[in-house]
Amino acid sequence: MYPTENAFANPGAASVSIARQAIVDKNQAVVGYELFNRSVQKGEHTASSDAQMLFNLLSMAESETLVGKALLFVNCTLDSLAAGHVDLIAPEHYVLQIPAVPLSQIDQIQLRLPTLRALHARGFRLAFDYSVLTQPYEEWLPLAAYIKFDTVVLKSATITSFIRLAQAKTQAHLVAEKVSTQTQYLQLKELGVGLFQGDWFARATLVEGQSMRPGQATILQLINLVRKQASTAEIEEVLKRDPTLSFNLLRFINSAGFGLRTEVSSFKHAVMLLGLQRLFKWAALLLTTSTLSGAAPAIGTTAVVRGRLMELLAAEALPADDCDHAFVVGIFSLLDSMLGMPLETALANLTLPDSVTQALLHRSGPLAHYLTLTLACESGDDEAFAQSAQALQLTEKQINWAHLQALAWAETLGET
Structure with missing residues (x-):
């Protein structure tokens, strides 16, 4: 737990x-x-x-x-x-x-x-x-x-x-x-x-204010993938595994300084829109401004587990785009702790789908029960677990299996 x-x-x-x-x-x-x-x-x-x-x-x-x-x-x-x-x-x-x-x-x-x-x-x-x-x-x-x-x-x-x-x-x-x-x-x-x-x-x-710095090892891994012209899917996988890296990317690409006129709400969309050349320059800039760090902190690991678990649970009933949004909800649910500011303040500076912000700020909308269920898996809240599982029509076996997969996936962070 x-x-x-x-x-x-x-x-x-x-x-x-x-x-x-x-x-x-x-x-x-x-x-x-x-x-x-x-x-x-x-x-x-x-x-x-x-x-x-x-x-x-x-x-x-x-x-x-x-x-x-x-x-x-x-x-x-x-x-x-x-x-x-x-x-x-x-x-x-x-x-x-x-x-x-x-x-x-x-x-x-x-x-x-x-x-x-x-x-x-x-x-x-x-x-x-x-x-x-x-x-x-x-x-x-x-x-x-x-x-x-x-x-x-x-x-x-x-x-x-x-x-x-x-x-x-x-x-x-x-x-x-x-x-x-x-x-x-x-x-x-x-x-x-x-x-x-x-x-x-x-x-x-x-x-x-506050800004977040991912670990240099993760940034170097991203840079190496870009230099090898890896697929969007491979790059997206690295972003999914580091909440600080993914937050920085979405924050940058939706900032006024980037000059974009459209909403970017998924990591895949961000990578495709940015392109390998600018993604490399952004990662290089991030590397020059980051501080030395060791393994991912516990808070980052927890955020990754939340995101992956929500994504797996949503896959039982929701289309692919909504599963991506579920992952974003989970991985950004600890931004207040990461940034040292209220979650509402942190989210105000990101362009995110309504379903994401509603779930994070108001525990409402189509992704809210998935977040509640994920938090119940962490805390051991049996009542919240049962209510959310029933609302989503998920069995205890499905949930436990997804949780084990999410935990195992997070464990591979130290192996990449």
């Missing part, structure tokens, strides 16, 4: 801290947010932290609260642009903020140009600082959708000169950063700056 969810801590969840600061127009209406990764130390902005930031943005349970429908300005390193992480996000939602190269590496300007042109061709809007207006960056300038001016670094007269130069050479939107007074705002507005960012409008605010 497996322990109940109250017996578990929160082993698979990692703390996530992302700050956002509003970017406003002349009328002080919000047009976007610049995002900052507060999960790493200041000054440690690297390709690795970029990967972590992107993963957190796409998978943390509070991401919709964080970004809403606004345009997102994301800081990048030149190395992270070449790493392919941005292939996972929808260009229409993001502005990539590109840093200037160090003075000692001026040759990098030409070397990075093909990558920037490729991103621009894909539809990404690129933002640069005032350096893009200088002669060495002449070939970068046509790619600029936004040019940002730091009011702390640049003196008033210098900003004025750069603004005039930008207005003469480009159609890019001009953004004044770190605006701290109304006087600054009015002066810059008079010069023709159209977008503003700084404490005078809004201080950066923190959004903290």
Whole structure:
């Protein structure tokens, strides 16, 4: 018998801290947010932290609260642009903020140009600082959708000169950063700056939450299957065996950042829609942001058993799609314990069929009795077991056999 969810801590969840600061127009209406990764130390902005930031943005349970429908300005390193992480996000939602190269590496300007042109061709809007207006960056300038001016670094007269130069050479939107007074705002507005960012409008605010990390061994297994171009069925099998992996995939593919316009409610659908190339990149990103871990924690094993048992029980009477949904109900029934938040909050950030959410949140709908029966198998609640079995017209022999199969299937987790 497996322990109940109250017996578990929160082993698979990692703390996530992302700050956002509003970017406003002349009328002080919000047009976007610049995002900052507060999960790493200041000054440690690297390709690795970029990967972590992107993963957190796409998978943390509070991401919709964080970004809403606004345009997102994301800081990048030149190395992270070449790493392919941005292939996972929808260009229409993001502005990539590109840093200037160090003075000692001026040759990098030409070397990075093909990558920037490729991103621009894909539809990404690129933002640069005032350096893009200088002669060495002449070939970068046509790619600029936004040019940002730091009011702390640049003196008033210098900003004025750069603004005039930008207005003469480009159609890019001009953004004044770190605006701290109304006087600054009015002066810059008079010069023709159209977008503003700084404490005078809004201080950066923190959004903290939880994201889950599956074990690295499972992620490596998924990556190996993708590299071998395994069948969808084989890949789906791995996803079914790790609730944190499957949650991350559904959360990502249904996120605003992915830019999908249709509901994805099964692992098979997610794999087919994502495709092997993007699935590989997603798994690689997940691997770079995961922490070392050993065997699957008890909570994950329990979730897997629930999912498999519900799937087997549903197969006695329901069509294949409903059996898939039954598996999702079982495997996500412990998300509250995994994420350290109410189940309703976790599910609000997933696009799931009504039958799944009704069963999980209200114990109603066609899958509710299957969940109740599964929980009764764990807890030894004879009364609930009998009532659910009768409602589903299942015999004790059928249920016990399915339970043994589910337990045996979960045991193979350590063998793969």
